[in-house]
Amino acid sequence: MTRSVTVRAPGKVNLQLSVGPVQEDGYHPLATVFQAVDLYETVTATVRKDEQITVDVAAARGAAVDIGAVPLDGSNIAVRAAQALRDAFGVTDGIAVEIVKGVPVAGGMAGGSADAAAALLACAEAWDLGVGRSQLDEIAAELGADVPFILHGHTAVGLGRGDQITPAMTRGQFHWVIATQPHGLSTAEVYGEYDRMIESGERSAVVPEISEDIMVALRAGDAELLGDVLVNDLQPAALSLAPHLRSVMEQALEAEALGAMVSGSGPTVAALARSRQHALAIAAHLTVSGTADAVVTASGPAPGAVVVG
Numbered sequence: 001m002t003r004s005v006t007v008r009a010p011g012k013v014n015l016q017l018s019v020g021p022v023q024e025d026g027y028h029p030l031a032t033v034f035q036a037v038d039l040y041e042t043v044t045a046t047v048r049k050d051e052q053i054t055v056d057v058a059a060a061r062g063a064a065v066d067i068g069a070v071p072l073d074g075s076n077i078a079v080r081a082a083q084a085l086r087d088a089f090g091v092t093d094g095i096a097v098e099i100v101k102g103v104p105v106a107g108g109m110a111g112g113s114a115d116a117a118a119a120l121l122a123c124a125e126a127w128d129l130g131v132g133r134s135q136l137d138e139i140a141a142e143l144g145a146d147v148p149f150i151l152h153g154h155t156a157v158g159l160g161r162g163d164q165i166t167p168a169m170t171r172g173q174f175h176w177v178i179a180t181q182p183h184g185l186s187t188a189e190v191y192g193e194y195d196r197m198i199e200s201g202e203r204s205a206v207v208p209e210i211s212e213d214i215m216v217a218l219r220a221g222d223a224e225l226l227g228d229v230l231v232n233d234l235q236p237a238a239l240s241l242a243p244h245l246r247s248v249m250e251q252a253l254e255a256e257a258l259g260a261m262v263s264g265s266g267p268t269v270a271a272l273a274r275s276r277q278h279a280l281a282i283a284a285h286l287t288v289s290g291t292a293d294a295v296v297t298a299s300g301p302a303p304g305a306v307v308v309g
């Protein structure tokens with residue numbers, strides 16, 4: 001019988017994204033707090049008896065994701081994940097990877113990283129490699145800075161490139177409104193714009209440190225406090241490249257969102273609500289405002305990559 005394994009992995013928002021000056025390796029030191037939210041990528045890995053790694057992509061039902069922007073060749077990060085695992089464990093079989101996307105593409109919510117994390121776990125199970133989570137973590141960090149967090153999910157502090165993960169204590173659920181745009185932003189270009197703003201003196205870089213206010217708000221499950229202390233150092237760079245995002249945040253605040261920010265490198269905007277009902281009200285207001293391509297609600301923390309079938 002052909003072995004087939006399905007894994008689900010979440011998207012994320014960064015509650016804090018503090019960015020230091022670029023290092024010699026081209027990466028930026030981060031102090032970030034990730035929260036996984038219940039928008040999911042679903043990845044099925046089916047063993048092939050030839051040596052090929054193939055990939056197929058579809059949108060999840062009702063999800064506003066631009067699957068046309070996802071590569072179907074060896075540059076797909078799920079294919080890179082399968083290849084990395086095969087290299088590390090000397091696997092000879094191939095694999096067919098099917099991705100069903102529920103996270104915006106190039107939206108600053110780590111959809112590709114979720115595909116990589118899910119593909120790692122699904123392929124490891126399908127090939128029956130008996131791999132431990134710490135081995136997966138190592139390969140995950142080589143694939144992308146966000147991938148180790150997505151494997152673990154929930155809420156976590158990320159240091160280094162964002163790939164050194166420590167779980168954070170939280171209470172209850174936080175309710176989010178996620179507003180997407182028709183076109184994505186390149187993460188590398190947003191970091192590049194951040195560098196330009198530092199060099200030109202428009203902004204100054206700080207030594208990134210985790211915000212105690214955010215930790216207190218999370219431990220208390222206090223959404224009002226959290227809304228006041230959300231911080232994203234990439235936001236000015238994302239706004240410089242996509243100035244219309246400012247009006248999305250303004251509309252969310254007009255609907256009494258507790259806080260609104262660009263998610264990671266953008267252009268998705270995440271707004272924090274008091275409750276699920278309030279999230280639906282903000283979503284309705286944002287939809288009517290016409291400032292976003294699509295608006296959905298989500299809640300976090302959500303679990304990391306997990307086998308579902």
Ligand SMILES: C[C@@](CO)(OP(=O)(O)O)[C@H](O)COP(=O)(O)OP(=O)(O)OC[C@H]1O[C@@H](n2ccc(N)nc2=O)[C@H](O)[C@@H]1O
Nearest residue numbers: 026027028108109110144145146161187188191263264265
């Ligand atoms: C900004 C963040 C915030 O969580 O995610 P997104 O919002 O894009 O999802 C991350 O730092 C993105 O993580 P990820 O998308 O996995 O990054 P990678 O694939 O490793 O790197 C893509 C590019 O981003 C830049 N990069 C990434 C991480 C980092 N600490 N410093 C960087 O300068 C580098 O230019 C790199 O070439």
Ligand SMILES: Nc1ncnc2c1ncn2[C@@H]1O[C@H](COP(=O)(O)OP(=O)(O)O)[C@@H](O)[C@H]1O
Nearest residue numbers: 076077105106107108109110111112113115187
């Ligand atoms: N499986 C994948 N899903 C989405 N994008 C992918 C994938 N593999 C490679 N990519 C490329 O990575 C880019 C960033 O993808 P994504 O992870 O969705 O965004 P972000 O880094 O903003 O969270 C895309 O524009 C696309 O070119």
